[in-house]
Amino acid sequence: xxxxxxxxxxxxxxxxxxxxxxxxxxxxxxxxxxxxxxxxxxxxxxxxxxxxxxxxxxxxxxxxxxxxxxxxxxxxxxxxxxxxxxxxxxxxxxxxxxxxxxxxxxxxxxxxxxxxxxxxxxxxxxxxxxxxxxxxxxxxxxxxxxxxxxxxxxxxxxxxxxxxxxxxxxxxxxxxxxxxxxxxxxxxxxxxxxxxxxxxxxxxxxxxxxxxxxxxxxxxxxxxxxxxxxxxxxxxxxxxxxxxxxxxxxxxxxxxxxxxxxxxxxxxxxxxxxxxxxxxxxxx
Amino acid sequence: xxxxxxxxxxxxxxxxxxxxxxxxxxxxxxxxxxxxxxxxxxxxxxxxxxxxxxxxxxxxxxxxxxxxxxxxxxxxxxxxxxxxxxxxxxxxxxxxxxxxxxxxxxxxxxxxxxxxxxxxxxxxxxxxxxxxxxxxxxxxxxxxxxxxxxxxxxxxxxxxxxxxxxxxxxxxxxxxxxxxxxxxxxxxxxxxxxxxxxxxxxxxxxxxxxxxxxxxxxxxxxxxxxxxxxxxxxxxxxxxxxxxxxxxxxxxxxxxxxxxxxxxxxxxxxxxxxxxxx
Ligand SMILES: Nc1ncnc2c1ncn2[C@@H]1O[C@H](COP(=O)(O)OP(=O)(O)O)[C@@H](O)[C@H]1O
Ligand SMILES: Nc1ncnc2c1ncn2[C@@H]1O[C@H](COP(=O)(O)OP(=O)(O)O)[C@@H](O)[C@H]1O
Ligand SMILES: [Mg+2]
Ligand SMILES: [Mg+2]
Numbered sequence: 048x049x050x051x052x053x054x055x056x057x058x059x060x061x062x063x064x065x066x067x068x069x070x071x072x073x074x075x076x077x078x079x080x081x082x083x084x085x086x087x088x089x090x091x092x093x094x095x096x097x098x099x100x101x102x103x104x105x106x107x108x109x110x111x112x113x114x115x116x117x118x119x120x121x122x123x124x125x126x127x128x129x130x131x132x133x134x135x136x137x138x139x140x141x142x143x144x145x146x147x148x149x150x151x152x153x154x155x156x157x158x159x160x161x162x163x164x165x166x167x168x169x170x171x172x173x174x175x176x177x178x179x180x181x182x183x184x185x186x187x188x189x190x191x192x193x194x195x196x197x198x199x200x201x202x203x204x205x206x207x208x209x210x211x212x213x214x215x216x217x218x219x220x221x222x223x224x225x226x227x228x229x230x231x232x233x234x235x236x237x238x239x240x241x242x243x244x245x246x247x248x249x250x251x252x253x254x255x256x257x258x259x260x261x262x263x264x265x266x267x268x269x270x271x272x273x274x275x276x277x278x279x280x281x282x283x284x285x286x287x288x289x290x291x292x293x294x295x296x297x298x299x300x301x302x303x304x305x306x307x308x309x310x311x312x313x314x315x316x317x318x319x320x321x322x323x324x325x326x327x328x329x330x331x
Numbered sequence: 332x333x334x335x336x337x338x339x340x341x342x343x344x345x346x347x348x349x350x351x352x353x354x355x356x357x358x359x360x361x362x363x364x365x366x367x368x369x370x371x372x373x374x375x376x377x378x379x380x381x382x383x384x385x386x387x388x389x390x391x392x393x394x395x396x397x398x399x400x401x402x403x404x405x406x407x408x409x410x411x412x413x414x415x416x417x418x419x420x421x422x423x424x425x426x427x428x429x430x431x432x433x434x435x436x437x438x439x440x441x442x443x444x445x446x447x448x449x450x451x452x453x454x455x456x457x458x459x460x461x462x463x464x465x466x467x468x469x470x471x472x473x474x475x476x477x478x479x480x481x482x483x484x485x486x487x488x489x490x491x492x493x494x495x496x497x498x499x500x501x502x503x504x505x506x507x508x509x510x511x512x513x514x515x516x517x518x519x520x521x522x523x524x525x526x527x528x529x530x531x532x533x534x535x536x537x538x539x540x541x542x543x544x545x546x547x548x549x550x551x552x553x554x555x556x557x558x559x560x561x562x563x564x565x566x567x568x569x570x571x572x573x574x575x576x577x578x579x580x581x582x583x584x585x586x587x588x589x590x591x592x593x594x595x596x597x598x599x600x601x602x603x604x605x606x607x608x609x
Contacts, residue, residue, distance in 0.1 A: 063466060086470075087468055087497065139415070193414050193415065219495045221524070222524040223524055223565050225368060227566060288498065288499045293527070293592075297570065297573065297596070301597055304593075304597040305600055315572050322577055322600070326603060329604070330600070330603045330604050
């Protein structure tokens with residue numbers, strides 16, 4: 048079943064004459080893990096805002112086309128209803144935090160949904176632990192560093208367990224170990240609960256071997272959409288400045304000298320397997 | 332140029348963010364300040380232009396204790412680009428944002444115009460000159476923040492997490508720009524946990540953890556030390572992480588660039604073919 052259906056979506060922010068999105072058609076199946084790539088300004092955040100109703104409800108502009116999320120027409124559904132189905136982590140998490148303590152922030156959406164207290168407690172504890180900030184639960188979100196705030200924002204949607212998670216550069220301020228552990232957690236939740244995940248992220252190293260699909264945007268349009276291995280291996284992505292995992296460049300470089308890899312690897316583990324296979328078969 | 336002498340900083344909330352920091356950064360050095368979230372990187376950077384003064388110990392800029400200078404005086408020497416650049420704009424156009432602080436620093440209108448032109452060109456923001464900063468995307472705002480600092484022409488440029496929110500092409504640009512600023516003799520200090528970026532830049536790395544400096548050395552040495560890095564919540568760059576898995580095959584594992592890794596692997600495989608006989 049399809050959870051996101053976008054048809055002929057064009058959006059122009061008021062005050063601007065160039066559309067931030069032009070004629071986007073997109074269909075995402077329930078349970079897909081989608082990586083959104085593209086240069087800054089290409090429209091990733093704008094597309095994310097269209098999925099959770101911030102556009103058109105809170106951003107002024109001209110919109111054409113339709114956005115259906117979980118069967119609801121986004122433009123006709125109040126954002127508080129949408130927010131029960133779509134969890135969003137913004138690019139700048141400090142705009143998302145507003146409670147006196149971290150745990151209140153994480154519990155906020157759950158309280159609004161009228162979830163029983165002990166269930167809220169359980170989910171908040173799970174979410175704080177999942178992102179590794181149990182020790183910050185009583186702190187004020189405003190005295191935290193950018194990375195810590197980003198973890199609070201992520202914990203809030205992990206606690207909500209929505210059907211669709213939209214993550215706009217969720218690990219941009221995180222250190223590599225936290226970023227990896229959060230991506231691993233999201234991947235685990237996706238596999239266990241069948242959550243659909245759409246993530247805009249430049250750190251392809253963390254995601255290349257986990258996502259089902261890569262969408263590349265450029266100047267408000269989708270220019271490529273497909274299997275991660277095909278997209279990263281393709282020479283076509285080069286001119287668009289799409290980040291390619293280092294293991295892909297390494298494998299291509301090695302292949303110029305010795306034919307080691309049939310398929311490009313997407314992680315160090317896959318790279319290692321390729322090299323060891325070659326050593327086993329050819330070096331005897 | 333910059334000297335931290337046993338600096339401790341305690342926030343009013345009681346958090347000890349810097350704990351006995353002693354370090355020197357020379358003229359023209361390129362330094363990456365790395366460490367986990369909360370390690371104290373931003374707090375360190377705020378000491379460079381006197382926004383924060385040490386609780387104990389001292390920070391010296393060009394030999395002067397930062398306690399004896401105002402933030403405005405220090406800002407002419409040390410330009411800082413902060414992490415949250417989104418809330419720092421308040422003027423109607425991009426070019427006015429860049430010109431504003433220059434006028435405040437007392438430059439003549441001719442110099443102001445020349446520097447605004449140069450900085451906007453350098454950061455590829457010319458086409459947004461007359462646009463409102465609020466209409467820029469996250470990455471574009473970051474470039475504007477950098478343009479503002481570049482326009483001051485400071486001797487030391489510090490950037491707090493400059494690669495955050497930047498795409499590949501912009502990071503490439505940023506890297507070239509950092510190298511260029513550094514070649515002009517400026518000290519450049521970046522705080523970042525973007526290991527891939529640091530691996531390409533190959534600076535001196537100062538590794539922080541919980542308010543202390545735990546390592547200080549060349550990128551090649553520090554970024555290939557997996558144990559040291561993981562104790563600071565940093566991972567090896569993907570190149571080093573990949574090649575280190577092949578250490579038992581006798582490959583050279585002290586590599587952080589794609590080119591060096593390809594050479595290490597191809598040489599290693601050829602050696603194996605040779606010794607084992609094809
Ligand atoms: N709030 C806004 N108001 C007006 N224009 C905006 C706003 N946010 C983004 N834009 C513009 O829309 C385009 C797409 O931006 P954005 O969706 O933020 O891209 P990305 O997330 O891929 O960096 C850019 O040209 C940007 O300048
Ligand atoms: N304004 C503040 N008030 C109180 N504590 C703070 C403040 N800013 C940062 N801290 C705390 O100081 C420590 C160091 O933070 P920071 O310098 O921002 O680290 P980094 O930049 O390495 O992530 C953290 O524990 C953080 O929570
Ligand atoms: Mg964005
Ligand atoms: Mg910081």
